[in-house]
Amino acid sequence: MLLCPSDHEILDETAFFEAVSSGVDAVKKGYIVTFGIPPRTPETGFGYIKVGESCGRWSRALSFTEKPDRSRAEGFLREGNYLWNSGIFLFRIGDIVEAFCRYMPEIGSSIRRGTVREDYSGFPSLSMDYGIMEKTDNVAVVPLSAGWSDLGSLDALYDAGKKDRAGNVIVGDVLPENCTGCLFYGNSRLMVAAGVSDLIVVDTPDALFLSPRGNTAVMRDVVADIGVRKRCELDRPLEVSGPWGGVSLLHGNQRETMRKIRIFPGSTLPSGLLESTRGSLYVLEGQAVITDTKGEETELRRGAAFSLDGNRLEKLENSGERLLEIIVVVVRGDSGAGENCTRRGE
Incomplete structure (x- = not known):
């Protein structure tokens, strides 16, 4: 499996696929492969890979250092045997699952159970670079010179x-x-x-x-400060969409929000998008079935209203043959720290 971040730019696709082909050789020998970029500046926003013994078109990785300070990054450039960690990985499924089980067991056990979707919100906020690559000694690195840029800023x-x-x-x-x-x-x-x-x-x-x-x-510090201030802009997305439909924000501040939910016929709003709230739900078009945590179902048709009343909804589905459109109005307490009706989805 080749794992590529979505915010990277690669100008030379031929060189990229040649590097991937080189990495396959290491994968066949049981290594987890990463691709290293020849560093141009002492960048502190990237991780660094110390390159070890050469094995032809790839080398063994001796160590990983994630986002060093500037003086240390300058030292890496002077030594000459360090590459930027691109964050692109190549591995066999069995090898990476074994690595998760060993170094990030909470995630590894979830993978083996097949419950990643259900467990995801409880996973530690730790990248694979910190959680696995800095700890394992079973990593190979392939140099990548393909006009690579990280568009992460x-x-x-x-x-x-x-x-x-x-x-x-x-x-x-x-x-x-x-x-x-x-x-x-x-x-x-x-x-x-x-x-x-x-x-x-x-x-x-x-x-x-x-x-x-x-x-x-400084954006990272700004986002962290917004979280400390419990600003609604951080955890309340303007729009969430998927094959089931979509949720969009019509109006919102720290006291109240109004959202429009659209669910396609036969589809269900993903679990987790509806939370316990104080507010009301109004059906504009279509036919809905709401299921609470006790398994009790309520059928709502066009023009119907439903009081959320702080109760968690287990399920919201479109039971009709037309697009279901719902307005959800949520009112929070004076602190603005109440729970959201909708949160960031999958």
Whole structure:
């Protein structure tokens, strides 16, 4: 299995697949394979792989160091036998499951039980790099020179984006006047900027972000601070969609939210998207069946209302032949720390 993050850019696909082919040789010998990028700068946002004995087209990995400070990263570059960890992995299923069972047993046992979906919310917030790669000695590394970029930050998006004559990267409905070297990421409304340089502006329906270029690493601290403040923007997504339908935010603040739920005929809202709340549910179109934790079912048709009253709903399904549309209105206490009606789904 080849595991690739979704926010990477690879310009030379031929070189990439040649590297993957080299990694297959190591996988056949029982190694977990990662792909290392020749470092260009002492980057502190990447992990580093210390390269050991060469085995032809791949080498044994001696150690992993995840996101070192700048002085240590500079030392790695001087030594010359370190590569950036790309976060791309190649392995046999049995080998990676065994590694999870040994180094991250809570996840490993869930994989063996086949209950990952049910257990996922309780998993430790720990990447595979920390949980497995830093601990195991059964890792091979393949050098990767394929025009790789990690688009995991807004600065990286600017670097990789198509620029106009003034060096601006523009996404959305944006009118820049005398602006240079900026990333403008708009949404559904017009964005106008005048006389600014080297700035990142991201406009979304629930938040506006502005920062000088080169400073977007602070985003992690900002997100952590939003969590401490229990801001609803962090844990209440504007929209969740899937093959079952979708949930979108119509109105929201720290006191109340209004969402529209759409469920296709014969489909069920994924477990976990409905939580205990204070509020009401209204059926706009279609036919719904609600099941509570006691197994009691309530059938609702167009125009019907249902009081949530702090009770957890076990199931919400579309029992009709038409699209089911529901409005959910949730009211929180004065602290704004009450539970959400909907939360981030799978």
